[in-house]
Amino acid sequence: MSSFDQQQEAIKRQFSSAPPASPVVSCPKGALTEQEAKQWFDDFKHREEIPWNYPNDCCYNRAHVMARELQAVGVDVGKVWNYAPPPIAYIANPLRVSTSNDPKGYVEWGYHVAPTVPVADSRNNVTRMVLDPSIAASPMTPEQWKSLQGQPLSKLVFTNSEPYYRDEKGRVYPAPTNDEVSEIFDEHRSNREKNWRRDK
Amino acid sequence: MRKTGAETNESRRQFCKILLLLAGFPAMSSSQSAHGQLAAPLHGPDFVLEKVVSWVESANAEAELKLADGSLWKLKPGTRSYEDQRDVIGRAVRRNRELFLSGDRNRANVEIIIDARQLAVQEISSKETNGRYSVLFQGPPSVYYLRTDRPWFSQAFSLLRRSVSSGASFGAPDLVVAIDPAHSEIVAVKGLKSP
Numbered sequence: 324m325s326s327f328d329q330q331q332e333a334i335k336r337q338f339s340s341a342p343p344a345s346p347v348v349s350c351p352k353g354a355l356t357e358q359e360a361k362q363w364f365d366d367f368k369h370r371e372e373i374p375w376n377y378p379n380d381c382c383y384n385r386a387h388v389m390a391r392e393l394q395a396v397g398v399d400v401g402k403v404w405n406y407a408p409p410p411i412a413y414i415a416n417p418l419r420v421s422t423s424n425d426p427k428g429y430v431e432w433g434y435h436v437a438p439t440v441p442v443a444d445s446r447n448n449v450t451r452m453v454l455d456p457s458i459a460a461s462p463m464t465p466e467q468w469k470s471l472q473g474q475p476l477s478k479l480v481f482t483n484s485e486p487y488y489r490d491e492k493g494r495v496y497p498a499p500t501n502d503e504v505s506e507i508f509d510e511h512r513s514n515r516e517k518n519w520r521r522d523k
Numbered sequence: 524m525r526k527t528g529a530e531t532n533e534s535r536r537q538f539c540k541i542l543l544l545l546a547g548f549p550a551m552s553s554s555q556s557a558h559g560q561l562a563a564p565l566h567g568p569d570f571v572l573e574k575v576v577s578w579v580e581s582a583n584a585e586a587e588l589k590l591a592d593g594s595l596w597k598l599k600p601g602t603r604s605y606e607d608q609r610d611v612i613g614r615a616v617r618r619n620r621e622l623f624l625s626g627d628r629n630r631a632n633v634e635i636i637i638d639a640r641q642l643a644v645q646e647i648s649s650k651e652t653n654g655r656y657s658v659l660f661q662g663p664p665s666v667y668y669l670r671t672d673r674p675w676f677s678q679a680f681s682l683l684r685r686s687v688s689s690g691a692s693f694g695a696p697d698l699v700v701a702i703d704p705a706h707s708e709i710v711a712v713k714g715l716k717s718p
Binding site for chain 1: 611614635637645647648657659662663664665666694704705707
């Protein structure tokens, strides 16, 4: 093909009115579209058995349940852990999140965890996003999620969905039974009630 | 126009009020954040961290709760706190775990019942601040507090410190701990005996 023909083809491609080969961009395997990710986020947020408004505790249990459900439908789910900066300073420099879900108006943590999912945009670029209705209003990037927690020196660690709890030294622990996971939710909902009732 | 003496005094008073407000506001804020939520002490006078021996509900009478230390407690049905207390007792029975109860043993009156948890300590602050030590456990993300003016302080502090270096972990906890969630306060600690 001559260079003239090549230019002609290039111009045709630019101005062609023909539709692209497939107008529906399929997600890479295990990823969600942006709409799907938001839908999952909203569905989780409206689940009454999950105590989203008890930020004092429960992140590991919430992350476990979300990850388990996402994994069951084939999503390549992982977890992101944010640790307050060491050494021996988790208490001195905790993560701190402003929230109306605690009577004091904030909570302080040594660490925090939430599930991550791969999200594909309209061009099929995949970005890992955090689903954490306990502190966010929509899916967000890990860096945005970290910045909500008010400790610039904190450290993000990414894992697969398996660890139920991961300590700051990297030791991981498996999830308890489903019954125990439910009991933990019950306990935390009860604590949430105590948290508010005695301060009114 | 020159101000009269009275006007000048009034202006000074207003200026002083503003200064006092400006000086007081940050002081109040820092005090509040430094102290967090300093709770009124639980009245007790009895504090029990034990397993449930029996739990009997009756249709038209007070429910009876017997704990492993032999103490017997009566709970009045029909209140919101009763429903919560009932849930805590139910969880303790199902999980074969201790619960924490504050109340008056002689009158069998219950002040509060709280879930107890099996935990290991990750870190304790090296010094007390505003009359309390900060404690971080393995698992729960929040910072909790042990107040030095509580009757259980010495024993609890000793157990918590021992836990840090004991090799205990999230998967192998060495303590049973009760935390008052309303004030992030550790209200009872005891060693977890091996089964």
